[in-house]
Amino acid sequence: xxxxxxxxxxxxxxxxxxxxxxxxxxxxxxxxxxxxxxxxxxxxxxxxxxxxxxxxxxxxxxxxxxxxxxxxxxxxxxxxxxxxxxxxxxxxxxxxxxxxxxxxxxxxxxxxxxxxxxxxxx
Amino acid sequence: xxxxxxxxxxxxxxxxxxxxxxxxxxxxxxxxxxxxxxxxxxxxxxxxxxxxxxxxxxxxxxxxxxxxxxxxxxxxxxxxxxxxxxxxxxxxxxxxxxxxxxxxxxxxxxxxxxxxxxxxxx
Numbered sequence: 001x002x003x004x005x006x007x008x009x010x011x012x013x014x015x016x017x018x019x020x021x022x023x024x025x026x027x028x029x030x031x032x033x034x035x036x037x038x039x040x041x042x043x044x045x046x047x048x049x050x051x052x053x054x055x056x057x058x059x060x061x062x063x064x065x066x067x068x069x070x071x072x073x074x075x076x077x078x079x080x081x082x083x084x085x086x087x088x089x090x091x092x093x094x095x096x097x098x099x100x101x102x103x104x105x106x107x108x109x110x111x112x113x114x115x116x117x118x119x120x121x122x
Numbered sequence: 123x124x125x126x127x128x129x130x131x132x133x134x135x136x137x138x139x140x141x142x143x144x145x146x147x148x149x150x151x152x153x154x155x156x157x158x159x160x161x162x163x164x165x166x167x168x169x170x171x172x173x174x175x176x177x178x179x180x181x182x183x184x185x186x187x188x189x190x191x192x193x194x195x196x197x198x199x200x201x202x203x204x205x206x207x208x209x210x211x212x213x214x215x216x217x218x219x220x221x222x223x224x225x226x227x228x229x230x231x232x233x234x235x236x237x238x239x240x241x242x243x244x
Contacts, residue, residue: 078216
């Protein structure tokens with residue numbers, strides 16, 4: 001069946017959550033939102049493109065920072081209301097310069113930082 | 123810092139997305155929603171507990187099916203508006219009996235099923 005972004009289930013704002021996972025390591029890097037056009041652009045260009053809720057604009061990941069996400073594969077979940085994008089991540093995915101946005105763990109009821117910011121060029 | 127579920131950022135419905143990842147294999151299994159009480163219950167009980175939007179009730183994953191998710195670690199993202207739960211998944215995570223809900227890939231613009239339902243007892 002040909003994939004049509006219009007067949008996904010979007011929320012009231014026209015958005016669907018997209019989980020970015022490092023295709024090589026399996027690490028979950030971040031979660032952000034796409035609208036139908038961002039889904040189509042991601043597939044068409046091979047560059048993962050979200051919808052920025054704060055800026056109300058397309059957000060081509062890494063366009064300014066260089067920390068791009070090249071799409072390896074897009075997957076749809078059983079309810080068609082969540083996407084998983086397997087990516088090749090250049091540099092850090094997180095705006096804090098960490099590889100992943102999920103760098104805070106809850107251990108023994110304490111918030112624990114488990115990941116340091118990456119060095120330049122890493 | 124002691125972790126307090128009230129410090130997370132919830133949407134207008136009081137919910138936060140939670141990504142479940144197999145702690146051993148790294149496979150992303152599913153995404154569902156938690157409210158602050160579900161976050162607290164998950165941490166308190168070690169059994170991953172979502173909030174069912176369709177039933178408006180707590181959803182202790184696997185309570186009826188036996189396909190439970192034992193919490194290995196909860197992680198919070200940089201914006202505090204998304205959770206990653208590393209789990210030990212018993213059996214399939216998906217209600218279609220597949221290990222993961224993300225069993226449909228978009229390949230060459232076609233929807234492609236990449237995962238079969240698990241056999242009983244698998």
